[in-house]
Amino acid sequence: MTQLAARLGLELPLLQAGMGAVAGPGLCAAVSRAGAGGTLALYKEPPARAVRLVREVAAATGRPFGVNVVPEAAGPAACLDQLRAVLPELPRSAFVTSFGLPDADAAGAVRAAGHPLVVQVGTVADAGSALGLGAAVLVLQGTEAGGHLLGRLPVDSLLADVRARYPYALLAVAGGIATGRDLAGAVARGADGAMAGTLFVPAEESIAHPEFKRRVVEAVADDTLVTSLFDIGWPHRPHRVLRNPLTAATTAAATAKRAPATFIATTRVDGREHPVPRYSAAAPGAGTTGRIEEMAMYCGRSCTRVTARLPAAVIVARLGREYESARGNSSPRPTPRPTPRPNRLQERYR
Template sequence: MERGRAFLGTEHAILCGAMSWVSERNLVSAISNAGGFGVIACGAMTPDLLDAEITATKALTTKPFGVNLITMHPGLFDLIAVCAKHQISHVVLAGGIPPKGSVEAIKAFGAKVLVFAPTLALAKKLLRSGADALVIEGSEAGGHIGPVATSVLAQEFLPALAADHVVFVAGGIGRGDMIAAYLEMGASGVQLGTRFACATESIAHPDFKKAFFRANARDAVASVQVDPRLPVIPVRALKNKGTEEFTAKQVEVAKLLDTGQIEMGEAQLQIEHFWAGALRRAVIDGDVENGSLMAGQSVGMVTEEQPVAEIMAQLMSECEAALTR
């Protein structure tokens, strides 16, 4: 974990996965203050909103934290400029291959760039092109996911990359023993989202948290892709009316594509906006029936509200006990 700690500038190489509406100033600062690395989920924010969120987070912590930007955001370069203004130390590019010039624009103001890659070939290409670290995320994760399990990705990527690169493992990690296992395989650290979603400091609605406490791993299901032309990245969330509504939304957008009323880029954006709205309904308004309850399969290990510092201490003591054994 030493290399991950040095890379992040933290006490523990534990990143918090960026969860829209959840990974905001309160949770991000709490994670950084507890020795981890908080990450603001920019999601569909405007540059002004991101500016305000970074300012508010800085007021709550003096420790390092990062910003997660979605590569398909139409104002990506304006958001990068906001990160530059605040001298953000680490930027995570998520949701697709970074567009031309984005990695360079981030590195230009001295920040480190973390990227996701679904295949080993693409991971190598992104690292050659200037990315400073890689997050490999398995299908057990919550939110947008790829098709391959974390354990398989770890066996494929870590032996090939871990000696020369900083690699974080994400997806389905709920206990410190699992962190230890990936560290032993060569990972520099891990990323957890679901485990922190219901922390005391999380602003998520009490009903959102209760839905997590009631759920088990089987309840966190991946969305289905209705139309092969719509490049919809599957999303893992707790099954409810909202997951059914997403299927209907895809049908609606596909029809608009058929009739030429919208272009492919606009179609993708409509899908993203659907998720942003559905997430807000669940996280902020507490509409757990119609909103989106994005959760990883480790949700069954989230059984009560705990302060972030307690979760972090528990993970680290479990990890150390496993390594000592």
């Protein structure tokens, strides 16, 4: 048990990342039932559908789970609408995770509803801003991570910098976590826990496209790269993806005269078809048909250690066992820290 697990009511200090086109109610509920922080992706879901998805999770687990918003992709107004719709539906034990800084209204709505706010950041400056917004937990994302990248530092450097500046903050790391040994290593280096995304992409309950799952299982770290190619629907944010025919030519010159953004696939949601242009930020889900191999398959460098399609309960149980045994064997033991107390910024919002 770490302070982070205690704060969020988890058995294991591990959060599953909210992931658009991957983390639906089935994955979220299965991870939550297994004792980790299952999280439902709201990404660009319209509020009415978001409410239905939250109700599905709440009906399937009595344990804490999270809902994830992406203010930068959804837009601040739409993000606030999502939150206003789902907050009244959440059980008391639920938490809310935000990819990047939410605005003051969104953070205030989460706090007013009494749910812990978990904010993922990629810089020391944003860590301070997130604490100023009342974040209960910070997720420090390193450049090893799959998906969109919030900063430029490898995860260990970011952790060391943020821990030095905010000794009492609850910190999880994101990027490079796929085993219990990875988690134990992060805790030994001063983290209170971790968030993993790529690890759960091939889970049985994940709604990622089967081809996406297959590629993640087969990939090693160097099959991923950071690009800005998949910018339709979420511009100006570099992202780590699996290499594919489009990324093969990602020199600046090739990007400038890239192939036309014609529709290459279709995603069916609630019986309605949504065309997917080439270079869309949307990842291929179970309901996507077309040129899957040309779509954005977000994947972290941790994929080397993700080697099977398993039920989420098995993934979490195995990671928990590895974590316990790695902690038992770890030498030296983690540096003792003073009993956590809120820092001045957090105190203001108590």
